[in-house]
Amino acid sequence: MNIYKALLAKILILIIFNNYQGVSQVIIDNSLDVKHGYYLTNWEFFNEDNSSIKDTNYPSSNIFLNSPYFKKDSFDIKKIKSVIWFRKKIRLDSALKDQSFSLSVEINGAAEIYINRKLIDSYGTVSDNEDTEELVSSRIQRIFYPFVPGKDYLIAIRYSNHHIDESFNDRGENAFGLKIKLEESNDLFENLFSSTLTSFAFGIIIGVFFFSLAFVHFIIYLFYKEEKANLYYALFCLTAATIGGASVVKTFAFYANIGNILSISIALAPALIFTLLPFMIRSFFKLTFPKWYYSFTGLFIITVFLMFFYMPFFGGAYFVLVTASVIETIRSIVIAIKQKIKGVKIIGIGTSFFLILIIIILFFIVFKINAKTDNYELGLAFLFLILLSIFSIPVSITIFLSYQISLTNRSLSQKLVEVEELSAQTIEQEKEKQKILENQKSMLEEQVIERTHEITEQKKIIEEKNKDIIDSINYAKRIQTAILPEMNFFKSVFNDSFVIYHPRDIVSGDFYYVTEINDRKILFMADCTGHGVPGALMSMVGSNLINKIIHENKIFEPKEILQTLHIELRQALKQDQNDSQNRDGMDAAIVVLKDDELFYAGANRSLLYFNKVNELCEVKPTKTPIGGSHIKAIDITQNVLNIKDIKEFYLFSDGFADQFGGLAANDKHSAGKKLMISRFKGWLTETLNYTLNDKEVFLDTEFQKWKGNLEQVDDVCVICVRL
Numbered sequence: 001m002n003i004y005k006a007l008l009a010k011i012l013i014l015i016i017f018n019n020y021q022g023v024s025q026v027i028i029d030n031s032l033d034v035k036h037g038y039y040l041t042n043w044e045f046f047n048e049d050n051s052s053i054k055d056t057n058y059p060s061s062n063i064f065l066n067s068p069y070f071k072k073d074s075f076d077i078k079k080i081k082s083v084i085w086f087r088k089k090i091r092l093d094s095a096l097k098d099q100s101f102s103l104s105v106e107i108n109g110a111a112e113i114y115i116n117r118k119l120i121d122s123y124g125t126v127s128d129n130e131d132t133e134e135l136v137s138s139r140i141q142r143i144f145y146p147f148v149p150g151k152d153y154l155i156a157i158r159y160s161n162h163h164i165d166e167s168f169n170d171r172g173e174n175a176f177g178l179k180i181k182l183e184e185s186n187d188l189f190e191n192l193f194s195s196t197l198t199s200f201a202f203g204i205i206i207g208v209f210f211f212s213l214a215f216v217h218f219i220i221y222l223f224y225k226e227e228k229a230n231l232y233y234a235l236f237c238l239t240a241a242t243i244g245g246a247s248v249v250k251t252f253a254f255y256a257n258i259g260n261i262l263s264i265s266i267a268l269a270p271a272l273i274f275t276l277l278p279f280m281i282r283s284f285f286k287l288t289f290p291k292w293y294y295s296f297t298g299l300f301i302i303t304v305f306l307m308f309f310y311m312p313f314f315g316g317a318y319f320v321l322v323t324a325s326v327i328e329t330i331r332s333i334v335i336a337i338k339q340k341i342k343g344v345k346i347i348g349i350g351t352s353f354f355l356i357l358i359i360i361i362l363f364f365i366v367f368k369i370n371a372k373t374d375n376y377e378l379g380l381a382f383l384f385l386i387l388l389s390i391f392s393i394p395v396s397i398t399i400f401l402s403y404q405i406s407l408t409n410r411s412l413s414q415k416l417v418e419v420e421e422l423s424a425q426t427i428e429q430e431k432e433k434q435k436i437l438e439n440q441k442s443m444l445e446e447q448v449i450e451r452t453h454e455i456t457e458q459k460k461i462i463e464e465k466n467k468d469i470i471d472s473i474n475y476a477k478r479i480q481t482a483i484l485p486e487m488n489f490f491k492s493v494f495n496d497s498f499v500i501y502h503p504r505d506i507v508s509g510d511f512y513y514v515t516e517i518n519d520r521k522i523l524f525m526a527d528c529t530g531h532g533v534p535g536a537l538m539s540m541v542g543s544n545l546i547n548k549i550i551h552e553n554k555i556f557e558p559k560e561i562l563q564t565l566h567i568e569l570r571q572a573l574k575q576d577q578n579d580s581q582n583r584d585g586m587d588a589a590i591v592v593l594k595d596d597e598l599f600y601a602g603a604n605r606s607l608l609y610f611n612k613v614n615e616l617c618e619v620k621p622t623k624t625p626i627g628g629s630h631i632k633a634i635d636i637t638q639n640v641l642n643i644k645d646i647k648e649f650y651l652f653s654d655g656f657a658d659q660f661g662g663l664a665a666n667d668k669h670s671a672g673k674k675l676m677i678s679r680f681k682g683w684l685t686e687t688l689n690y691t692l693n694d695k696e697v698f699l700d701t702e703f704q705k706w707k708g709n710l711e712q713v714d715d716v717c718v719i720c721v722r723l
Contacts, residue, residue: 037104037183040088040155043068049083049128054114054156061087068157069106069177083128086157090182092149103143106179107136109161115145116154130162155180203243206390210241213394229283233397236276240390274325277393278332281351284400285336285344326355342407343400350396357389473506473533480507480536483543485514493521496648496722498696500703502655503715509535510653510717513546519594520556523721526588527605527653529628531715534584541572542586542626558590558601559638562626566603566634569627576632585628589621589651591721598641598649603634608684609641609649616685648722655714656680661706675706692722 045063052058068086092101105113110124110133121143125134147153161176214237221230282288329351336344484501491497493516501510509528516522524546528538545568549555555564565588570576573584587604600607602621609617622636657680660672683702687695699718 037181039067039179039181040090041066042088044087046085046087048085049158050085053085053087053158054117054154056089056154067177067179068159069108069175069179071175083126083158083160086159086178088155088180089152090155091152092147094150101145101147101182101184103145103155104179104181104183105143108176108178109159110135111160111178112158113143114154114156114158117156120145126158126160128160133160133162135161135163206243207241209391210237210394214238214241227283229280232276232280232283236273236280237394239272239276274322277325277351278328280397281329281332281336281347284347284397285332285339285341287332287335329355343403346400346403347396350392350399353396354389354392357392470506476533476536477503477507480511480539483540484511490514494523494721496692498692498720500656500696500700500716500718502712502717503531504655504712505532507533507536508715508717509539510655510715511539511543512651512717512719513543515547515550517550518556521593522550522556523591523651523719524561524588525590525605525651525653525717525719526586526626527655527715527717528586529584535715538584538586542569542588545569545572556592557638558592558599559636561590562588562601562603562636563634566626567632570632573627575627575630583628585625587653588626591649591651593643596643598643598646599638600641601636601638603636605651605653607639607649607651608681610647610684610688611645612647614647614688616681643723646723648720650684650718650720652680652718653715655712655716656703656718658714659703659707659710659716660713661708661710672708672710675703692720695720 043065044061045065045068046053046061047063050058065086103113105121105123107123110126112122112126113120123136125132127133157178157180159178164176214234217230217237218234221227221234224230333344333348333351337348487499490499493514499512501508501512503510509531511526511528513524513526514522526539526542526546528535528542530538542565545565546561549561549564549568553564555561569585573582574580575582589602589605589607590600591607592599600619602619603624603626604621606621607619609619611617619639619641622634624631624634624636626634657675657677659675661675662673683699687698690698703716
């Protein structure tokens with residue numbers, strides 16, 4: 001069954017009974033009572049969805065309805081669930097040229113209204129699909145359109161309603177469609193802003209003025225971000241400029257209907273203006289802001305935005321936000337007045353004036369919105385009141401900023417005078433200092449000459465004393481060298497051997513002793529406390545004592561020699577006395593060869609040797625020094641090795657392994673690193689098959705390379721004997 005059968009039957013009945021014949025054009029002249037509203041009748045009906053219907057050259061439907069508004073009980077229309085069109089042509093009499101008109105539209109359903117092919121307004125979403133359709137229920141909207149008398153206007157309406165059973169008018173009647181009434185518009189507020197020229201001029205003034213302020217203060221903020229007031233003021237002005245800009249865009253885009261975006265911006269911009277007002281006021285006066293207000297403001301801005309889409313709660317949320325902002329603004333001004341902040345009265349007066357004017361404007365809107373009047377001067381006064389309220393805050397802030405700048409300039413001028421006075425005083429003081437310095441300069445030059453002569457004389461004395469000291473040390477070296485065994489004698493006792501001996505400071509704290517007695521070959525090496533002269537003195541004491549122990553006391557066992565040396569050294573240095581502060585001593589190692597056996601004993605100095613299978617072995621010493629402690633007697637461990645198992649052995653002090661150098665030796669920015677006993681052992685293994693002469697040269701050369709430009713840290717003594 002055709003879903004439009006019932007509707008078409010009813011339309012035929014309406015045509016018969018209402019006798020709607022002829023053209024659809026309606027001429028409205030000045031005899032009609034348009035002041036109280038004139039419902040437009042005799043509409044063309046199109047049972048199809050075709051966008052060309054809004055064109056004047058589209059063929060007439062030949063189906064006319066008294067009104068595009070229906071009640072459910074009027075006829076059976078339950079099955080209408082598609083998109084339909086209504087069309088009406090009107091013309092105003094030329095006698096009405098001094099009047100302005102509007103269309104009052106009451107809508108139940110979804111509709112798009114076109115005038116002369118241009119989309120003027122839309123309500124809900126028109127769709128042939130029930131899921132995508134959005135309906136408006138019993139909503140009355142006024143459309144201000146610049147109707148020109150004597151000109152034809154084609155009004156076309158595209159309509160849909162898939163929920164006819166749920167559509168009710170304001171009287172609770174089940175109805176759908178549209179009621180369209182043409183009426184004269186003389187309301188004070190409406191007349192002011194329904195005029196395209198007035199709306200455009202208002203938008204241009206507000207938009208340009210506030211956008212210029214926003215741009216200037218935002219640039220100031222970018223260059224001086226510490227002043228947050230400029231940012232808040234820029235946002236405040238930018239929001240105000242949005243209202244003017246939206247009015248201008250809406251003027252140009254009136255026929256294109258960019259719709260809800262402009263409506264939302266115009267409706268929500270005042271809320272943001274009131275929100276920014278207390279932030280801006282407090283920033284100008286350097287007042288701290290309650291932390292709770294940030295959360296409160298953000299929450300209510302979101303609430304107002306969401307409630308905009310659900311109108312029953314929009315007004316309440318809007319009222320709460322504006323009221324809170326006004327209260328906080330007044331409270332901030334009162335706090336600034338109590339703190340006697342300069343310029344607070346200027347902004348206070350401007351803000352108060354703004355709030356008072358807003359209240360007056362709201363009073364006009366609430367109580368005069370339906371008042372009909374032809375007093376155009378009163379309308380201009382009302383417009384002037386609106387502009388005055390809008391400009392009151394920026395004007396007061398401009399005066400405040402000018403006042404602040406004047407105070408700053410005065411302060412700078414005063415500071416400049418003070419600086420000039422201080423500069424003059426400084427110049428005078430500087431002149432006096434120059435005179436004093438000139439007098440002192442001649443005195444200092446004389447003193448410098450005298451001091452230079454004294455330093456030169458002292459330098460000569462120091463050089464002479466230094467020469468004497470060096471000569472003395474060199475002489476001490478001769479004595480120490482004389483005490484040490486001659487190499488001819490050394491090699492007569494140990495044929496295949498060499499000694500690497502490098503004192504750190506001319507004389508050394510390392511010494512060695514060799515002798516042959518009672519079929520025994522004895523080799524002794526010691527590292528005394530300190531180096532240089534103190535170490536050399538200790539080496540001479542130690543050398544005398546070891547010679548006495550072996551040749552006079554006839555002690556030949558390594559263990560007993562070291563234990564006796566400990567006692568003798570403590571007595572020689574008076575370390576056996578209770579009040580002695582002397583802690584000097586030595587580390588020592590001794591080797592005695594007799595028959596086929598090698599006897600070794602060491603005090604903190606080990607023995608290295610290569611066995612017959614070319615393995616480098618180490619005999620650990622006893623962990624105790626010779627002398628230098630309160631221990632009366634020491635117990636030294638003695639080791640016995642078979643000479644047949646030894647190819648060559650080494651006695652050495654710690655100066656070789658403790659030397660800093662390596663890759664960082666030539667880098668003045670690095671302290672280097674120690675050679676370490678492990679590297680020393682590696683070099684010994686590397687030179688195992690070298691001749692003794694080559695081995696000596698290799699070890700000495702590698703040591704010097706390792707040391708590089710760094711200072712020698714300790715005395716060096718390495719003794720090698722090949723059996």
